[in-house]
Amino acid sequence: MLAALDSSNAFPIWLSLRVALLAMLFVAPLGLALAWIQSHRRYRLRWLVDGLVLLPLVLPPSVTGFFLVLVLGRRGPLGAWLESLLDVRLVFTPAAAVIAAALAALPILVKTAQPALEAVPLEQERVGRSLGLGPLALFLRVSLPSAWRGVAAGLVLAFARALGEFGATLMFAGNVPGRTNTMPLEIFAAYQAGDDARALTYVLVLTGLSLAVVFVASRLAPRERYG
Amino acid sequence: MSETCGRERPAQAVERSARCGLHDVRSRRLVQMWDGRSRGTLTCALAGDDLRTIREKGPRGLRLVFALPMLLGVLSAFAGCGEKAGGSGESVLIAAATSVRHVLPRLIAAFQQASPGEGIEATYAASGTLRQQVEAGAPIDALVLVGGGDIDALTVGRRVIAGSRRVVASNTLVLIGGMEGPPLDFASLGQGPDTRPIAIGDPASVPAGRYAKEALTALGRWDGLAGRLVLAQDVAGVLAHVRRGEVAAGIVYATEVRGVEGVRVLDRVQGGWAPRPEVVVALVVGSAQQARGQAFLAFLASPSARAIWEEAGFGPP
Numbered sequence: 001m002l003a004a005l006d007s008s009n010a011f012p013i014w015l016s017l018r019v020a021l022l023a024m025l026f027v028a029p030l031g032l033a034l035a036w037i038q039s040h041r042r043y044r045l046r047w048l049v050d051g052l053v054l055l056p057l058v059l060p061p062s063v064t065g066f067f068l069v070l071v072l073g074r075r076g077p078l079g080a081w082l083e084s085l086l087d088v089r090l091v092f093t094p095a096a097a098v099i100a101a102a103l104a105a106l107p108i109l110v111k112t113a114q115p116a117l118e119a120v121p122l123e124q125e126r127v128g129r130s131l132g133l134g135p136l137a138l139f140l141r142v143s144l145p146s147a148w149r150g151v152a153a154g155l156v157l158a159f160a161r162a163l164g165e166f167g168a169t170l171m172f173a174g175n176v177p178g179r180t181n182t183m184p185l186e187i188f189a190a191y192q193a194g195d196d197a198r199a200l201t202y203v204l205v206l207t208g209l210s211l212a213v214v215f216v217a218s219r220l221a222p223r224e225r226y227g
Numbered sequence: 228m229s230e231t232c233g234r235e236r237p238a239q240a241v242e243r244s245a246r247c248g249l250h251d252v253r254s255r256r257l258v259q260m261w262d263g264r265s266r267g268t269l270t271c272a273l274a275g276d277d278l279r280t281i282r283e284k285g286p287r288g289l290r291l292v293f294a295l296p297m298l299l300g301v302l303s304a305f306a307g308c309g310e311k312a313g314g315s316g317e318s319v320l321i322a323a324a325t326s327v328r329h330v331l332p333r334l335i336a337a338f339q340q341a342s343p344g345e346g347i348e349a350t351y352a353a354s355g356t357l358r359q360q361v362e363a364g365a366p367i368d369a370l371v372l373v374g375g376g377d378i379d380a381l382t383v384g385r386r387v388i389a390g391s392r393r394v395v396a397s398n399t400l401v402l403i404g405g406m407e408g409p410p411l412d413f414a415s416l417g418q419g420p421d422t423r424p425i426a427i428g429d430p431a432s433v434p435a436g437r438y439a440k441e442a443l444t445a446l447g448r449w450d451g452l453a454g455r456l457v458l459a460q461d462v463a464g465v466l467a468h469v470r471r472g473e474v475a476a477g478i479v480y481a482t483e484v485r486g487v488e489g490v491r492v493l494d495r496v497q498g499g500w501a502p503r504p505e506v507v508v509a510l511v512v513g514s515a516q517q518a519r520g521q522a523f524l525a526f527l528a529s530p531s532a533r534a535i536w537e538e539a540g541f542g543p544p
Contacts, residue, residue: 074471074473092457
């Protein structure tokens with residue numbers, strides 16, 4: 001069955017990997033910055049940021065997809081602006097798939113990395129600061145080395161979530177063969193068409209990838225026992 | 228004792244807000260708030276107490292108050308989730324192509340009036356999707372699909388009664404677009420600098436998409452549109468993409484655009500290369516309401532139904 005993977009059948013696999021990797025390029029810095037701010041700063045609207053970041057995790061992907069089309073569609077405020085100013089259209093493009101995947105992955109990273117960063121002893125960071133480290137150097141040389149397991153687990157899980165994004169992708173990026181047909185979309189389309197063998201191929205690939213990710217994440221989880 | 232202070236105890240082990248806050252004003256205030264809600268006597272984690280014990284000191288009666296309705300809620304959620312095996316019960320369930328969703332309710336009403344009896348219900352999806360549902364054993368009594376392919380496949384698989392297949396109406400394909408934008412036509416589709424997406428139904432499961440592919444291939448336009456075709460899950464999805472203005476054009480049945488605002492017909496499929504979408508009906512094997520289903524399908528081909536089909540824009544079989 002996997003022998004049936006010629007170039008056009010392999011496309012959804014490569015596309016999914018590329019979309020997820022590109023999404024992580026945005027999610028990693030943004031998510032880590034958010035996780036650090038939320039774990040180290042108390043400010044007035046902290047609860048709001050917390051909630052907004054968490055929303056794509058608790059809302060159905062169809063709601064996320066609807067919001068994306070509403071805001072970034074051709075008739076949406078941001079979408080119309082992008083088109084008139086930069087001649088950029090997002091709906092039904094691979095870029096839309098990246099945005100949908102990033103939005104889904106962001107809360108996973110923040111929620112996994114935040115407790116890890118919170119667990120870094122305050123004393124260590126105070127010492128670092130007293131020795132003249134700036135905020136970025138403090139993060140890279142003190143907090144991150146201490147919390148890297150949780151942060152790495154968050155990155156890996158977020159990647160898996162980006163790889164598996166379906167609902168918002170279908171609404172925002174559509175199913176354009178050769179451009180936006182990621183593996184989850186391809187599975188759905190093949191199932192609708194009754195091509196179970198084709199669906200199963202991608203199901204196996206995605207399951208294998210996700211198993212590998214879960215395995216890596218579980219090895220990364222903090223293993224020290226408390227007591 | 229200072230060894231048990233929250234500094235050494237990882238934050239995840241206890242409530243985050245209750246980390247030892249001996250030197251941290253913020254945390255100490257939170258711990259005192261816990262105290263204020265009379266959930267324990269803890270003022271500082273240094274006392275050797277840990278949060279888990281405090282939680283257990285919470286009022287027990289309260290938990291029952293929450294647990295009982297929750298249990299009832301969970302149990303009631305299971306009610307009605309299952310489906311009794313073997314037929315759909317009293318009424319006849321018709322699984323119909325998305326493209327007949329506007330006309331079929333009228334036909335059902337006319338039939339009920341002409342011959343009162345068991346109720347007739349309809350569910351709508353792309354024909355290919357419905358074929359999957361029948362193959363999976365969904366309690367469907369009769370099918371009203373577009374194109375004979377799906378019904379023929381079901382006949383071969385003995386899911387549909389072979390003699391019950393009948394063509395009751397026909398349709399035509401049109402190219403539609405929004406009110407603004409350049410007027411496209413089938414002949415020039417995929418040529419020129421325009422790279423905006425075109426919506427069609429997924430040819431693998433949506434008959435309208437299959438016909439669109441057939442037409443575009445016959446015109447030699449299919450290959451030129453690679454990477455621009457947005458595949459919708461049914462013909463209504465194509466219409467929605469066009470109405471939202473996210474695609475330059477879409478290919479749907481002529482019957483889809485009747486009375487729909489914000490959409491105009493750019494071109495019609497006609498001539499020798501034009502595929503002819505047919506509405507095909509059949510009875511599902513093992514239907515508990517076979518006589519009633521059969522009567523309804525016969526009605527769909529009757530002269531009185533013909534008037535309703537034509538009023539909705541469908542052609543003769």
